[in-house]
Amino acid sequence: MDYFDIGSATYRETSDFIDSLEEPGFRAGQIYGWVHKRHAAGFDKMSDLPKELRKKLSERALFQGAGYCIKKEDNDGTIKYLLEFKNNIIINEEISVETVFMDYRHGGAVCVSTQAGCPMGCVFCVSGSGGFLRNLTAGEMLAQVYTVSRDRGKTITNVTLMGSGEPLLNLDNVLRFIEVINSEHGLNISQRRITLSTCGVTDKIYELLEKKLQITLAVSLHAPDDAVRKSLMPVAAAYPMDGLLKACKEYGDRTKRRVTFEYAMIEGINDAPKQARDLAEKLKHTLAHINLIPVNPGMGKDIRPSKAQVVEAFRDILAERGLAVTIRRSLGSGINAACGQLKHKIMYHNKEQSQ
């Protein structure tokens, strides 16, 4: 039997499904509200639905809730969750993914994983160390936001697609996630408060551009040239920097939204003054904002964060040349909040224990 994935469905699809069950149309709004606004933990919790309908739903539809097995809190307000998805009758495979909550003055932000594992292999990131397992469904991405919101008792105002995985390699599900979370029938999070972060899959940036969204595009750049970039990110071999920056410029020009460039500062690798000057030259005609982020320690033996004064000098060179640049603190480094770190630590720890 085909199950209806209710957690991934748009409002229109939910209405059609309810019609197919020969139920009155208003039930679609009730069910959609339970899933996307009230974040019910299952059909049995939808207390204002008739028992018979709840039974029908449990027989015909998948409700994908997440449970967390690990939760770690840092004293900067960052909380990292390792969430488990079980009993997925559509994709018969248990997985766990990482989700990070950040407490901001104006509300809560959730950093969502889009894939279980990651195929991209960036050297400063451990998400791919356990290999790539599979793409997440939109419902599994939404469940990350809802589980964290329920746990914190806090309204989520911002979402970043910046956890494990490369979102542009799971674009259909990511677009569906954006449509649902942006919907007035759901959390109604403005597109401008959604950031999609890519390691630089250029052709997919053009595909995204065609969707005419107002989301922020963030690009992990991490170097001003192909040689250093290739040494850090295998994707750079397939998508050279000139082509990538051309796509980013077009994204800025056509959406009128600044592209964010993430630049992880790694001691002795990408933090020299000449590299700052080269970067400024490359980005001088692009609507850009550069985030300098000292890389999280513990990512590999040659990967150490740049010293604070080196990061500041790098920032000053960019700012003197008219670029918008911010030094970001490395959130949650005390709880392994960089993508993949918590999961990696637990898997590695468990492996050591079993030996």
Ligand code: SF4
């Ligand atoms: S930085 Fe992002 S794209 Fe690169 S391996 Fe990690 S999760 Fe994948």
